Amino acid sequence: MDAIAGHLNYWLIAVLFVVGVYGLAFQDNLLKKLMALNVISVSTIAFFLNLGQKVGAKAPILPGGVKGGEAAAYANPLPHTLMLTAIVVGVATTGVGLAMIYRIFKHYHTLEESEILKGMRE
Amino acid sequence: MNKSRPTTILDTCVRLIIPFYLVYAIYVLVHGHYSPGGGFQAGVVLAVSVILVQLVQDPNPRWGLGRDAAVVFACLGTFMYAGIGLLTMAWGGNMLDYGVLPLGEVEAEVRALGTLGIEIGVTMAVMGVFVVIFNLLRGEE
Amino acid sequence: MTAEFFLANRPLWGVLISMAAAGLILLNDRRPLIRESITMLAAAGKFIIVLSMLPEVLAGKLVETVPWTAAAGISLHFKADPLGLLFALLSSGLWIVTSVYNIGYMRAMRYGHETGYYAAFALCLSATMGIAFAANLLTFFIFYEILTIATYPLVIHARTDEAVAGGRKYLVYTLAAGQLLLLAIVGVQIMVPEAEFTPGGFLAGQAPPALLGVLFILFMAGVGVKSAIMPLHGWLPTAMVAPTPVSALLHAVAVVKAGAFGVLRVVGYVFGPELINSTASGKILVGFAAATIILASLRALAEDNLKRRLAYSTVGQLSYIVLGAGLATPLAFLGGIMHIVAHAFMKITLFFCAGAVYATAHKERVSEIGGTGKEMPVTMAAFLLGSLGIAGIPFFAGFVSKWNLGLGALEAGNIFVILVLIASALLSTGYLLPVAIQAFFGRSSGTHHGGEAKPSLLYPLVITACISIILGVFPNIGLKFYELALAAVQSVFGATSSIAMGGQ
């Protein structure tokens, strides 16, 4: 039971990841694909944040610093930092993706990938 | 976009709320050392305030950031970050080793100041970029 | 930068001189006279360089140089040993003759865009020199591939659809062969990292017989395409769309002989006769060679286009060399080496004649050649001499090599080969003599075309025809081909081996 409780988060993250992959692979609409991409990146972020947790730990903020040996009492700040970067990367990618979608829609008047490819090969 | 005029209620609300946005952004930026926050968050709040004004007072916002100015902010903000890195190099340390900057006696304090510097840069950059992206995605002028 | 430096690196200069010539020719795009004189100068220079090594090599010294390392641990390594020098002498000597012929022929044919032609020609000779002097497998392969590529522009020179198709076929065959050869060389190099050609071979005992067998097949497939062993000969007749000097020098001397030379190198210097004889591989090679000799001769009989008939004749004659290698006895090997020389002179004469007839009278079919003998008596007389030599009549160059081959077959106890040799002699009489007979006695089909070919076409073929007779009587005269061949055989089989002193 403990094993399940300790790993439940990973399972949910795995499901979230697979949902994202599903969207990326099986949706024809470019906008939905972009959203699926965000789902994937969120699952990764959740995975990292999960690694930074400690049972009963406080947020890693303390004016005056922490005494030696008390490290276990505070959550691990490193994954948070990394994920701040990953979030920003995700936002940036989404921004560029939206800009491209805008251009694509203006020219092809559709966002369905199959139709766009048909129009492109002509 | 749509040519309808801004409603008075929205207009008034925005006028009231914007100053608080700005102050809050500065608070988030400066207080990043002691609580959750920092440059990215502050930049986003600033960008949101600009975008909000643009949304509400659509054709001719009375206050805000033009696209060109936003580009300048984005470039200079990021450059500020990298420039601090270059400064530390010029003072003989490794890149981003704030401790070598001649800003004080206690190394930790100097480092905190260096951190503040780059956070300001990040704020400017994030604000500039988001305003630019919004501005462009909004459509033709 | 002393004289010593110059002397030690002579094999390298031999390679570089025509490479430099190719570059200079490309720079003188619009000046035909300069272009041609560069070719002549390079040809003469190359011959002198190669010739200067003859005394030393005959005295038993090797001119050896490692000019640079081509790949880590594996060097570009040149060595002038008897076999290599023989090949180098032959091709560089014939380049001079061909250059003269070339100039006359190309002017007569007016193809245009000749700069690239001359440059590629020079590059081919450079590659041939590299093959001759290569001291290890990698060097051999590098120049082998350069030769492949440099010949391609020559094959397609006419730019007709037929020429392009021929070029394609040529590339498919030779590139595929090159890759197989590469595979074989890599396989050898894994076992013996230096992979230097060693008289008597270096592979014995290095690997299980099965692997050696596979390597041997790969090697033979690799060099067999250029030496046109059936069924790998398909490109050669098609490639006859090239201008005649190309057919003459490259398809009688440089390219195909590079393949045959490769067979000798692989058998004598990589695997070694002992290894070949101790397995079935030699017998299989002999079988293929014998089949090629007979089939190619039969095919030549049926061919009407003169150049293609000569090409099939080349296919057959090349297999004599392969036969000599496959028998792997001292005398057979000697015969094989001598056949490189003999066939070169005879076949180049024949091609020169065919080209002269084509350029002067515009006849390229055997059936329409009647009457040419009266208009161009000298040319056709040379053709007759060449034919007799190919047929292996005594006192012609072809006889020495075939005699030795026959003796070698006896040495190996292989009566079957003797039968093949006899049959082939009869067949080659059958496909070549009628041409001369037709030319002299046949009814003239066309109009009068103004007699003999012009001097620049005529002199080369007269010279080569004369040499092929002289070599038949005195195989060792002048360039000491026989002595070189003997030295090569002795180094491969050991000095004590029984070599009957034929010829001289």
Add this chain to the structure above:
Amino acid sequence: MTEQFPALIVVAPLVAALLVPLTARLSLAVTYCLILVSLMVSLTGALSALRYSLVEGAWHYYFGGWPPPWGIEYVVDPLAGIITSLVGLFGILVFFYSIPFLAGKEPREKGYFYSLYLLLLAGLLGIVATGDVFNLYVFLEISSLAAYALIAFGGHQGVVAGFRYLLVGTAAGTLYLLGVGYTYAVTGSLNMADLGNLLASLQSSRPVILAVALIVTGLGIKMALFPLYGWLPDAYSLSPPGVAPLIAGVMGKVSAYALYRLLYFVFKPGGPVLQVLDVVGWLAAAGIIVGSVMAIAQKEFGRMLAYSSVSQMGYIALGIAIGNAAALTGTLLHIFSHAVAKGCLFMVAGNGSWWGRRKISEMAGMSKAMPLTSATLVVASLSMVGLPPTAGFFSKWYLLMGAVEKGSWIYAVILVISSLLTAIYFFRVLEHVYLKKDPGASLGTPAEEGRSLRGWELAPSMLVPTLLLGLGILALGLFNAPFVDGLLKFSLPWRTW
């Protein structure tokens, strides 16, 4: 200043990229000077770091002065040194090459373009120089984002190609990040050297196996490993001709480098990694054949080159999969020879499109209109086929040696077959260029189209980089031994183990 070189390799183009959009509005001359200076600084840094690392060993540079497992470090060992030098050199050449293609654009547009160009370069350089797996991700994303945008700059088709690449490429980045996450979960570290030590005892742990698989998949997508190459043909062939040489030339190679670095310096072959490598080997072999066959079927020169890249990246992956000294030397050499040859070929394709010809059948008569470009095409083609004495031959030679040494004759046979297939499609192009009569004389020669070129067949800033890369192919072939003995030998993993 010299002690800052490892950082400057990346930071110089990065900083220039931040200023270029501003300076472009003021003065183009200043902008070009700025770009050139930053590229020069970067190249100088790369070369001197390379020299230092050969003499003194790897050059470690701690950002912020924090020692490794806590801070981020740059490690310029000989391997990173030569790859950064390659990328830096490409940066300069392609910069000159791209100038004429932007002639008609507005100054500010040029500013954005070159800003992205420098960011792409900085990203690639950062991937190579870094010694931290997460920092690698960040720079991977910088270079990818810049690449998406640059590809999308190539017209309406380019936008679609760029967007499709964005989807696949971001997914690849996320997979890589997830792989980093799994290794972080079992080790707690992000520094490559530290990870290398910690992972030694974790070879058979399941998360590590999955991490290797995820990282190989992620970087495999980036380097177009079969069957993940779907994005590549469009992305390479539809990107603007000005930057296509950079994108096609070095972008995939840098991912290959990252894969090599991670597999051989961080995870280190043993147990699970070897199994993954087996799979990579088979996929690479399949990619070699499929890429070649697809290339034969193409009508457009650029697309043919793109598919040929799929095949050639397979060579590189195959060498990584074989994994002995000869094969890894072959891989590294092929990273170079293929980068130079493919960059060169895309420049030739660009020159062709400058002349208005994109299809292979339209390239007839190119030998007349652009003799030097055509000659370069010949050299590059020979290198692609792998014929001596060009660079491509030697890398193939080492790969073959590696395959045979390991006893994988099947790989050797595939390499050989691929050479022949490559010969088919390249000689077809050469036939068109040299043998066919120009059908569309009405298109005119580049010189006739109102561009005063004073006897040059093309603008010098396009022609000279093309020729330089062509000479580079020959130089890499002829001076192969010093290159391998003096540089690549020190880049093999065993020296540092």
Add this chain to the structure above:
Amino acid sequence: MTRKLGYLSLVLLAALFIYVSLDLPPTGDPHSPPATHVSPRYIEKAYKETGAANMVTAVLADYRGYDTLGETVVVFTAGVATLLLLEGAFKFKKR
């Protein structure tokens, strides 16, 4: 058909992740490698060394400040990319 195979492979993918996750340290384990290897120094010394009480800020801006520079550059790249893609496109249309 291919669609069904695709769904199946997705399910398998999820199963794989779940199977592997059993070997990961459980959530909140204070003795897991991430909790014990590098991060203790951040927690214990961040304030003394960098003057920031918020350890995330300390790591973000100082220990791994170079990552954050990269991050800012990513944002900047996105901005310039959008400018390149859209600004020119609008101009194009007007002509």
